[in-house]
Amino acid sequence: MTASIVTIGDEILIGQIIDTNSSYIAKALDKIGIETTEMFSISDDENHIVSTFNKLQNNVDIVIITGGLGPTKDDVTKKTFCAYFEDTLINNDEVLNHVTELIEGFYKRPISQINKDQALVPSKAKVLFNKVGTAPGMWMEKENTVFISLPGVPYEMKYLIDEEIIPALVKKFERPYIIHKTIMTYGKGESLLAEEIEDWENNLPSFIKLAYLPSPGRVRLRLTARGKDEQILKIAIEVEVEKLQKIIPNDIVGFDDDEPIEKIVGNLLKDKKMTLATAESCTGGKIAQLITSIPGASSYFKGGLVTYATETKISLLGIDSNLIEKYSVVSKEVVQEMAQSVQRILKTDFAIATTGNAGPLKGDSDVEMGTVFISISTPNQVIVEEFNFGQPREKVIDRSVNKALEILYKEILKN
Numbered sequence: 001m002t003a004s005i006v007t008i009g010d011e012i013l014i015g016q017i018i019d020t021n022s023s024y025i026a027k028a029l030d031k032i033g034i035e036t037t038e039m040f041s042i043s044d045d046e047n048h049i050v051s052t053f054n055k056l057q058n059n060v061d062i063v064i065i066t067g068g069l070g071p072t073k074d075d076v077t078k079k080t081f082c083a084y085f086e087d088t089l090i091n092n093d094e095v096l097n098h099v100t101e102l103i104e105g106f107y108k109r110p111i112s113q114i115n116k117d118q119a120l121v122p123s124k125a126k127v128l129f130n131k132v133g134t135a136p137g138m139w140m141e142k143e144n145t146v147f148i149s150l151p152g153v154p155y156e157m158k159y160l161i162d163e164e165i166i167p168a169l170v171k172k173f174e175r176p177y178i179i180h181k182t183i184m185t186y187g188k189g190e191s192l193l194a195e196e197i198e199d200w201e202n203n204l205p206s207f208i209k210l211a212y213l214p215s216p217g218r219v220r221l222r223l224t225a226r227g228k229d230e231q232i233l234k235i236a237i238e239v240e241v242e243k244l245q246k247i248i249p250n251d252i253v254g255f256d257d258d259e260p261i262e263k264i265v266g267n268l269l270k271d272k273k274m275t276l277a278t279a280e281s282c283t284g285g286k287i288a289q290l291i292t293s294i295p296g297a298s299s300y301f302k303g304g305l306v307t308y309a310t311e312t313k314i315s316l317l318g319i320d321s322n323l324i325e326k327y328s329v330v331s332k333e334v335v336q337e338m339a340q341s342v343q344r345i346l347k348t349d350f351a352i353a354t355t356g357n358a359g360p361l362k363g364d365s366d367v368e369m370g371t372v373f374i375s376i377s378t379p380n381q382v383i384v385e386e387f388n389f390g391q392p393r394e395k396v397i398d399r400s401v402n403k404a405l406e407i408l409y410k411e412i413l414k415n
Contacts, residue, residue, distance in 0.1 A: 217402025
């Protein structure tokens with residue numbers, strides 16, 4: 001089964017807002033075995049909408065549209081639905097009562113004609129009642145394609161997808177199973193990883209596909225199996241994962257997109273009842289930001305210092321100015337002192353420190369641009385590693401953050 005997702009709105013096309021609806025819808029469809037083959041963003045224009053519908057008609061099983069259901073004149077989706085399906089708008093009493101109660105009861109103001117018009121729907125449509133907003137969803141069918149129109153407001157769209165659309169699609173269509181398993185790897189680039197697992201990849205069963213999803217410092221390996229027997233697919237995926245773990249045991253740090261490295265590290269610290277602090281220079285607090293993005297991080301993260309300027313390394317961390325003068329602010333010696341100092345100040349089991357020259361200017365050091373020193377201070381020793389992540393600046397910072405968390409992860413496992 002296939003689906004296309006269409007987002008309507010000039011605000012998307014001019015970059016004013018980011019389309020997050022399509023991602024949410026595609027994930028929801030994937031979970032019930034429906035493959036999204038295309039995503040479109042089009043303007044609030046009747047001709048564009050109709051031409052898109054014509055293109056998709058009978059080429060996919062399902063078309064899900066978001067946006068253009070508001071009460072203002074630039075929202076033309078309902079009008080276009082009527083034109084495409086040769087239908088007329090009628091008033092839906094249930095929707096009108098809901099809108100009236102919301103406007104007059106909750107917002108405490110008189111309902112306007114514009115608000116009342118939210119209750120107008122095509123007469124042939126199955127109305128998808130929107131309890132969390134005023135614009136109802138619409139389900140219409142033409143020949144071999146189901147057209148579903150949803151409001152563009154994300155929380156309203158999510159409600160209708162979860163409560164109305166997915167249950168209805170499960171009931172209406174017989175679908176294959178789609179099983180995903182994502183393996184998180186750190187420390188090796190995509191090409192090197194591909195070389196090491198080439199034989200394993202070439203011998204995957206025909207119904208299992210592998211995708212490489214690289215990002216700075218890490219590569220996610222996503223296995224996808226499709227078929228009619230869910231249990232067979234799950235067993236086959238697990239067999240292949242076990243084989244892979246024997247080939248690259250030191251590179252795999254976790255599974256699934258829901259487990260980023262910062263969450264994996266946090267879980268380890270929590271399980272071991274250990275704590276962490278950070279002292280960041282070139283990464284500018286990004287490591288601390290990632291760590292604290294995980295709920296419950298306060299149980300293991302004591303805090304961090306962003307000692308960006310040389311003088312703050314001296315004043316806040318107590319780094320000896322003679323050490324900086326002798327070795328440079330971007331050096332093995334300084335980053336080691338940074339890690340040990342913040343570990344001592346905040347009384348933690350582990351500490352991360354970073355210093356480097358991210359570019360594009362050299363700053364307080366003459367080291368080559370892209371050079372980064374990362375130190376991990378553990379209960380037993382201090383680790384320092386030197387890297388050159390090249391350019392541009394954003395790449396240097398992102399790779400530094402990921403590499404620091406990767407090294408920390410491996411050190412926590414040893415303790």
